[in-house]
Amino acid sequence: MSILPFTRPTLGDEEQQAVNEVLASGWLTTGPKVEALEQALADYIGGGVSVRLFNSATSALEATLIALNVGPGDEVILPAMSFTATANVVVRVGATPVFVDVNLVSRNLSVEQVKAAVTHRTRAVLPVHFAGLAVEMQPLYDLAERCRLIVIEDAAQAIGSKIDGRNIGAAGNPVCFSFHPNKNMTTIEGGAIASSDMRLLRRIERIRFHGIERDAQGNMDVPEWGGKMNLADVNAAIGLVQLSRLDAFNRRRRELAQAYIRLLPQHAALVIPMDQPGHSWHMLCICIDFAALGMSRNTFQQRLRKLGVGSGVHYPAMHLFSLYRSYGYGPGDFPEAERIGEQTLTLPLFPAMQDADVEQVCAAVSQLLSVEDAT
Numbered sequence: 001m002s003i004l005p006f007t008r009p010t011l012g013d014e015e016q017q018a019v020n021e022v023l024a025s026g027w028l029t030t031g032p033k034v035e036a037l038e039q040a041l042a043d044y045i046g047g048g049v050s051v052r053l054f055n056s057a058t059s060a061l062e063a064t065l066i067a068l069n070v071g072p073g074d075e076v077i078l079p080a081m082s083f084t085a086t087a088n089v090v091v092r093v094g095a096t097p098v099f100v101d102v103n104l105v106s107r108n109l110s111v112e113q114v115k116a117a118v119t120h121r122t123r124a125v126l127p128v129h130f131a132g133l134a135v136e137m138q139p140l141y142d143l144a145e146r147c148r149l150i151v152i153e154d155a156a157q158a159i160g161s162k163i164d165g166r167n168i169g170a171a172g173n174p175v176c177f178s179f180h181p182n183k184n185m186t187t188i189e190g191g192a193i194a195s196s197d198m199r200l201l202r203r204i205e206r207i208r209f210h211g212i213e214r215d216a217q218g219n220m221d222v223p224e225w226g227g228k229m230n231l232a233d234v235n236a237a238i239g240l241v242q243l244s245r246l247d248a249f250n251r252r253r254r255e256l257a258q259a260y261i262r263l264l265p266q267h268a269a270l271v272i273p274m275d276q277p278g279h280s281w282h283m284l285c286i287c288i289d290f291a292a293l294g295m296s297r298n299t300f301q302q303r304l305r306k307l308g309v310g311s312g313v314h315y316p317a318m319h320l321f322s323l324y325r326s327y328g329y330g331p332g333d334f335p336e337a338e339r340i341g342e343q344t345l346t347l348p349l350f351p352a353m354q355d356a357d358v359e360q361v362c363a364a365v366s367q368l369l370s371v372e373d374a375t
């Protein structure tokens with residue numbers, strides 16, 4: 001039996017052709033395709049921002065924190081529910097991650113939670129638009145202005161998502177995206193930062209590539225440390241095609257997600273994710289009270305697989321990882337993030353799925369939820 005995966009990138013002849021052209025051009029690494037994709041993304045996002053590409057969102061976030069001089073002695077507030085890269089980059093620059101809880105249904109942090117965590121050491125807030133669902137940003141921007149905090153958005157999962165009709169990334173503050181193969185558009189590996197702060201972007205460019213700066217004559221200097229975080233033209237060429245397809249991908253994701261919301265059973269053990277205008281539906285993550293069902297998540301996943309349905313887990317609560325326990329965090333600190341961590345299950349969602357696939361997944365979930373003796 002073939003298994004429906006929880007995600008699958010949509011790549012076709014156009015992407016293949018774009019790669020072939022770059023290979024034949026003789027210029028493989030960072031060059032004209034990267035420049036073209038940076039411009040195309042800036043045009044797509046809007047708001048007059050500029051974009052710089054990276055080899056991952058992790059690199060983009062790290063370079064952004066370094067360029068903003070976030071480091072030892074600084075606290076950065078972030079949700080306890082995200083992929084671990086969000087917190088790891090804070091550790092990487094020597095700052096202290098300060099977790100806050102999230103909402104069970106949106107999986108996003110709120111301004112109240114952030115407000116309660118602000119101290120005199122807080123330098124930045126790092127909200128995550130979980131699974132493509134936008135965080136309510138205006139209250140956060142207002143708080144940040146009042147408390148003189150930097151807002152760096154982790155939009156790794158949110159390319160093409162909108163807030164109040166405007167694309168995430170268009171507000172002008174630093175916003176980072178991922179183009180990993182699971183994301184709504186891919187460059188295979190890749191990431192980007194959007195910002196309207198040209199001085200910041202110039203420093204970010206330097207940090208992206210060995211700290212190198214060149215004068216008008218092309219003479220090289222290295223005024224500060226930089227890494228090796230640039231994207232290659234081969235990847236950017238794929239990204240240019242993917243970007244042209246992004247809105248169609250996201251429309252299909254929304255249709256499929258809305259079908260899920262209609263077809264998933266009403267069940268006391270099941271929490272269905274929320275929709276809102278502008279949601280790009282990077283993932284469809286439900287919660288199931290596995291303990292109430294008398295079945296482990298692992299068993300549930302194995303049984304789903306036997307019914308032809310793949311699934312994923314996004315994510316364990318970050319503050320419970322060993323690294324973050326060493327900062328003093330432990331069980332009970334963030335009940336909603338911990339509940340999500342224990343109960344979350346990602347169901348298949350990708351643009352090439354058929355309506356019948358959603359029906360199959362919902363029937364499989366319904367079947368497993370109604371199993372009485374499921375141990």
Ligand SMILES: Cc1ncc(COP(=O)(O)O)c(C=O)c1O
Nearest residue numbers: 056057058083085156178180191
């Ligand atoms: C919320 C979040 N932040 C950061 C990242 C890191 O992205 P990348 O794999 O491009 O480094 C991811 C990747 O899944 C993510 O989901």
